[in-house]
Amino acid sequence: MKKVSVIGATGYAGAELLRILHNHPEAQVVHITSESHAGEYIDDLYPHLRGIYNQKLISMKEMDKIGKDSDFVFICLPHGHAMKVGKALENMPTRIIDLGADYRFDDTDIYEAWYKVEHTHKEAPRVYGLAELYRDQVKDAKIIGNAGCYTTASILALAPLAKNKLIDVSTIVVDAKSGVSGAGRGAKLPNHFPELYDSFKAYGVATHRHTPEIEQALADLSGESTVLNFTPHLVPMSRGILSTCYATLKAGVTPEQVDKAYEDMYGKEFFIRLLGRNGYPATKNVRGSNYCELGWHIDPRTNRVIVLSVIDNLVKGAAGQAVQNFNIACGFEEKLGLDVVPMYP
Template identity: 45%
Template sequence: MSNKLRAAIIGSTGYGGVELIRLLLAHPNVEITSVISSSSAGAPIAEGFPHLNQIMVDALDGIDVEQMKQKADVVFLATPHGVASTLAPQLIDAGLKVVDLSGDFRLNSGEVYEQWYKHKPADPAYVEKAVYGLSEVFADEVKDAEFISNPGCFPTATLLGLIPLVKAGWADLSSIIIDSKSGVSGAGRGLSLTSHYSEINENFLAYKVNKHQHTPEIEQVLGRVAGEDVVVTFTTHLVPMTRGILSTMYVNLKEKHTEEEIIELYKQYYEGRRFVRIRPQGNWPATKHVWGSNYCDIGFSLDARTGRLTVISVIDNMVKGAAGQAIQNLNLMMGWEETTGLTFSPVYP
């Protein structure tokens, strides 16, 4: 009998779920024992994802909490927003560890969640139990958790790029502007006009301007770090590429600092955190530099004329922005080395 941790993935026919399958298949301490889809139960996983043919031969299970108690130790929820809010409490009450990749437990306020996500909020008692799994910042809390709320993809890139500056008190918190671009996979596998090939190919567009649901998540975490309310301007754009997020952040500094001082601040903050890579002066990251990996690369440019700092942060939205970070959180929860199963290099070119 295997002594590996047994993992179930609910939402296995979406991009986040299938990325979890890809990464967990290479994890030395985890065995996938159930892949679950409410819409495709009984069908082979390779029917929808032929690249898994002869790698994953299992048929997709339906959602059955009692069955999961027998088959799994941890459950990953890669479901659309509004599903985990009812499902996660059942799994937690059944004694299972849960890592939720949706936004249902990220926001402390049910009223704010309903306003931005347009779904009924989760039970506040379970929202309180959820630990926000930004591994590089809240690792100590993650280590003691049974229930993780995985950060959103845009917030991951943005928060990792801003938190050291905010924590140090160097940022004018009223000045933060965030300009983020994402590949089309961030919209999921479902069909829509904006992800239609002839609409997005050779096109570049802003969407959900001043209305993106990740806005309150970014503000909530920055406020937690700063110890005061933070309000940001956050604009998202869709780029005709499959993977990747590039967040460009503009921040006024309270006092004069050199680029060398800023780079040193970030190196010290992320010392020992293998998945954040700080670029040297005059060197800025691109999405291709992290493609297919769990890395976040961060670079800087300080405008001496304006006193404004530009921070550029890149991640793969499917890995560091979703499945990879979920596994990183699992590693911390289980007391394993944080990088276990995630040490592969980016794919290039």
């Protein structure tokens, strides 16, 4: 049994993490924190946790106690805040899984350029936590930078093509749509019901911070410098991401080679569902689960491959992937606590 704590437990990702950890047979939640709700009970803030968690939220000021009591700390804070936790725990055996962006980048200059925040823990030993691609590095990592939601859907969609050098990585376009829970729980005018309902819009065009994260992983896989266009959209639903990824196939690449690349990379992956060539994934089919569904199409007119990828942004895109990384790091079966049927409808 591993003792775990959740830093920032009152956001959507933190609450989802608590939901998943409750059903994990090898995880005991010992501390949960919130700066804005310290002293309150979690089930007063999230009534769906009544009778499941009745713990009182504490402040991060008690980090020394949290670190001493915990084998793992999950950080569910906005970017710029996890580094303080990382530094506070660097001399303790406590391991960290950060659901934010602070430990996702090999090059902290890229982080600073896109996030406009100084990286104060540049020397931290960290690995990128996209489980299907980096599980060997995750096993022994002190700090795991959990992959982002848009990035998980998009990287998993393109990884077989990049790794097998089937596409021109300079031609990649990612067009992704997310449910509003991806914007967090805080009140924001654009997410107000009358503003959001019955509408569909793009945002962060050419500036979204997940862009360099996708580029980093695809460059690592392909061995080639990668620059791409990424455009996110907001959909009036609570959960889910659909990422549509486009790239030009290299000369002579056949549809059968594309099919084989996906089967070779993901055919034995429990959390990846391959719908095959001409498949159409749907967000409803993975809702509430840690699955990613993939389907791909080849357009002979333009010689482009179009890959469709769906995940639940709060599970495979956040809390579920964090638990998957936790399982890998502990040597547990990777699907432990995550082997659930998606909610439908």
